[in-house]
């Protein structure tokens with residue numbers, strides 16, 4: 001066998017603890033598959049005295065994670081998290097010291113991906129991140145290496161397990177968003193501060209990376225429009241079911257005639273299609289690979305074992321000598337994406353208005369929609385309750401987002417309309 005691949009891990013929490021355990025317990029099998037031993041030689045975390053899942057007492061400990069960049073290691077595995085701070089400093093130091101880096105840190109790469117890719121390339125080392133997008137699903141490798149022949153037209157997916165868990169639970173129980181979120185936090189399915197998850201930011205980080213791989217561009221968060229799931233009500237989910245759809249938070253990057261359309265938003269996904277059927281904390285990605293057609297991958301997007309599995313896959317690639325470019329092509333050739341203007345996006349829309357049940361309200365809404373040339377495919381107004389607030393729900397024919405938004409702004413200004421109208425795009429699945 002050739003020389004061992006020496007690994008150092010920074011961060012021994014959920015993911016780092018899992019990776020250390022696999023390296024220690026399955027080392028023999030990994031060595032046989034890689035054709036060389038894969039050896040854990042250094043570790044760092046915040047608290048040396050914290051009890052860890054595995055016995056790590058024989059592995060060299062470093063209080064300052066940045067010191068790992070200076071030791072005799074071939075690969076630094078960054079599993080601390082955060083877009084800046086110690087994770088960023090460590091990765092920069094490691095790449096600068098000509099050490100390969102493996103990370104699960106989507107925030108870091110979404111913010112600093114092109115700079116770090118260039119640094120890796122200048123130093124002739126790899127920066128791998130399979131675990132950073134959709135956890136255990138091997139979508140990074142698929143987009144970087146497997147689906148090249150015909151190019152990628154679109155990548156769409158459910159990339160945040162917390163949101164999918166909340167939406168699935170709201171559908172199953174009829175509970176409100178707030179109640180399900182509180183329950184998810186108690187069960188450990190949602191963070192104490194869930195903002196990044198429920199607001200769509202985490203999905204945007206992952207989408208920026210997938211988009212970069214798919215379209216040969218530098219990751220650029222500023223080009224992604226982001227909307228979370230906080231405003232979704234059990235009523236919306238109930239209507240979705242009635243119309244034959246399910247509400248999912250999607251990350252979508254799609255090539256259009258106007259440029260690349262990138263967005264994170266709740267969408268009504270046609271029931272019975274693969275994305276609509278993704279339940280609970282699972283993630284899934286559909287990659288539309290030109291003439292090769294769509295590919296659908298589903299699996300666990302988070303948690304110790306799925307994420308550790310993706311990190312180990314990157315380590316195994318490095319053990320076999322695969323040090324290809326970070327985003328699938330040389331960093332210098334990553335172009336800025338030409339972003340499609342959001343107002344020109346075309347979709348059918350679900351619209352829900354909270355209105356006072358008074359004469360003329362429907363005519364007023366219809367008038368504003370007609371003025372913006374939006375035609376209605378179907379409409380539901382359930383119970384009548386004169387003088388009280390009731391919901392009116394409409395599905396439009398395919399229309400430009402800008403025109404729908406204009407009409408909704410005019411409708412929202414009416415004294416017969418209470419609250420902000422809800423607008424959710426329909427997705428074929």
Ligand SMILES: NC(=O)c1ccc[n+]([C@@H]2O[C@H](COP(=O)([O-])OP(=O)(O)OC[C@H]3O[C@@H](n4cnc5c(N)ncnc54)[C@H](OP(=O)(O)O)[C@@H]3O)[C@@H](O)[C@H]2O)c1
Nearest residue numbers: 011012013014015045046047079080081086104105302303
């Ligand atoms: N958890 C998942 O399911 C999942 C899925 C996909 C991607 N990721 C990504 O994986 C990364 C790690 O996530 P995680 O869930 O494993 O986080 P975690 O459980 O909170 O663990 C973080 C680890 O980093 C250590 N740490 C914090 N500050 C440090 C510092 N200055 N120097 C050295 N170590 C430091 C902590 O030390 P102590 O243990 O001593 O406190 C802890 O071991 C993040 O980028 C995350 O986005 C996680």
